[in-house]
Amino acid sequence: MENPTYIGRFAPSPTGLLHIGSLLTAVASYLDAKAHHGRWLVRMEDLDPPREMAGAASHILHTLAAFGLEWDGEVVYQSQRHALYHTAFTQLQQQQLIYPCYCSRKTWQQAAHMGVDGWVYNGNCRNLASPAPHTKPPAWRIRVPHHTIAFHDAIIGDYAQNLAHDIGDFVLLRADGFWAYQLAVVVDDAAQGITHIVRGQDLLVSTPRQIYLQQCLHAPTPHYAHLPLLVNQHGQKWSKQTLAPALDLNQRETLLRQVFTYLNLPPAPSVNRPQDLLTWAIPHWNLHKLSPHAICTE
Ligand code: GLU
Numbered sequence: 309m310e311n312p313t314y315i316g317r318f319a320p321s322p323t324g325l326l327h328i329g330s331l332l333t334a335v336a337s338y339l340d341a342k343a344h345h346g347r348w349l350v351r352m353e354d355l356d357p358p359r360e361m362a363g364a365a366s367h368i369l370h371t372l373a374a375f376g377l378e379w380d381g382e383v384v385y386q387s388q389r390h391a392l393y394h395t396a397f398t399q400l401q402q403q404q405l406i407y408p409c410y411c412s413r414k415t416w417q418q419a420a421h422m423g424v425d426g427w428v429y430n431g432n433c434r435n436l437a438s439p440a441p442h443t444k445p446p447a448w449r450i451r452v453p454h455h456t457i458a459f460h461d462a463i464i465g466d467y468a469q470n471l472a473h474d475i476g477d478f479v480l481l482r483a484d485g486f487w488a489y490q491l492a493v494v495v496d497d498a499a500q501g502i503t504h505i506v507r508g509q510d511l512l513v514s515t516p517r518q519i520y521l522q523q524c525l526h527a528p529t530p531h532y533a534h535l536p537l538l539v540n541q542h543g544q545k546w547s548k549q550t551l552a553p554a555l556d557l558n559q560r561e562t563l564l565r566q567v568f569t570y571l572n573l574p575p576a577p578s579v580n581r582p583q584d585l586l587t588w589a590i591p592h593w594n595l596h597k598l599s600p601h602a603i604c605t606e
Contacts (some may be wrong), residue, residue, distance in 0.1 A: 314346025316504045318372075318379070319493070321353040322364035326371045327552035328605060329508065329538045329545065332567050336535050337506040338377050338586070339571075339593040349500060350379040354387045355492055358484075374557050375564065376583030384500065386492050393487045396495045396525055397480060400450060405524055406480060408446030409433040420476075424469065425513045428476035448481040450521070457516040462533035464509070464600045469516040478517055494518050498527035509534040509600070510545060533595055538570065541606040561585065570605075572597045 318334045320326065326334070341348035350372065352365050369383060400406045411432050420427040429449065439446055452471035461467050469475065480491040497505065497518075512534040522529050537545045546552035555563060560582045568576055568585070573592050579585050 310347065311345040314341060314344040314503055315349065315501050316341035316346055316506060317349040317351055317497070317500065317502050318377075319351040319353050319496075319507070320368050321356070321359075322361060322368060323356070323359045324361055324548035325364060325554035326368055327546055327554060328563065328566070329547065329552060331375070331555055331563060332538055332570055333506070333508050333535060334372060334375075334377055335564070335567050335586070335589075336571055336595075339589055340504065340506050340533070340595055342586075342590045343593040344504075346504070347380040349381055349384070349502070351384045351496060351500070352386065353489070353492070354385055355487055355489065357387075357486075371555055371557065374582070375555075375560055376581065376586050384496065386487075386496065389492070389496065389499075390487070392495050392499060393492055396491060397448070400480070400524055403524065404437070406448050406450050407433060407436050407477075408439045409436075409449045409477075409479070410440070410443060410446050423476060424474045428473070429478070431477060434477065445483055445485065447479045447483040449477040449479050450524070451477055452517075452520060457519050459515065459519060459529070459532060461512070461515075462531065462595055463536070463598050464512060464534055467512060467515070469513075471516060471520060475517060490514060490517050490521060494521040494525065494527065497530060498522065498525065502530050503528075504531045504533070506533045506535065506595070508545075509537050509602075534600075536570075536598060536600055537602045538605050539602045541604065543602070543604075545602075546605070566605075570603050572599075 316337050318337050338348050354365055416430050416432055417427050419430045454472040456468050456470050458468035479488050515532055519529050539545055540550055544550045564582055564585045573589055576585055576588055
């Protein structure tokens with residue numbers, strides 16, 4: 309029977325094809341959902357057309373299906389949800405939490421300090437309430453609090469940030485008119501009723517910003533588990549930039565077994581289809597056995 313208190317998701321960005329690191333995230337979030345008798349949703353994060361690769365979204369879905377990773381319900385496309393992001397943006401605007409920012413990166417970075425995820429915005433435009441007439445379109449930033457935002461991660465343990473010191477006022481709507489990941493992800497997780505987020509550790513640094521936005525929008529905070537990253541021999545995360553090879557569909561069983569090893573599952577028996585490997589893995593899954601340390605695949 310389905311457990312209504314667990315809704316998980318896999319949220320790929322179609323900026324490239326799936327690779328071993330994304331397969332690990334897909335498999336871990338799938339197994340965690342299924343081990344809890346929960347739902348597992350797929351959301352296509354196609355919000356940044358300049359960075360996207362033609363055909364990647366359908367290729368990703370085809371690859372998930374080929375690995376037996378069957379999602380529940382319809383796939384949601386962020387590119388079709390602007391109205392929802394706009395409603396949240398208006399809600400934050402009414403609370404006077406956001407302001408337009410006309411600074412170019414070059415100008416403000418001269419007076420900024422380095423935080424935990426890049427430069428901390430120096431607050432130059434903080435006192436602007438509404439856009440100035442006849443100027444270029446601004447970016448819109450949210451004011452962040454000075455208190456600590458802390459949460460407990462199922463793999464990492466306790467994690468905290470002081471957003472004012474570590475991150476700074478961050479962008480929700482970019483000057484080029486595109487919604488920022490931080491806003492869209494929070495709005496969608498809330499709209500889709502996501503209760504558990506299992507994703508890569510590269511996003512750990514974003515989580516306090518997302519919890520802050522949940523608080524401002526009166527949305528619940530889901531449970532978080534940030535998975536260890538798969539890295540190459542230079543300690544770099546596998547990604548498009550580090551030339552991660554796309555998954556070879558002729559090697560599905562080998563690749564799934566490889567991912568199971570990284571996820572500390574016991575050796576799987578011989579099976580006929582990739583789906584059978586996943587079915588075997590569900591009762592063997594234990595998120596709490598995962599170590600937070602990066603795993604070198606070479
Ligand atoms: N779309 C993001 C990515 O591919 C993941 C977002 C998330 O899981 O919160 O890195």
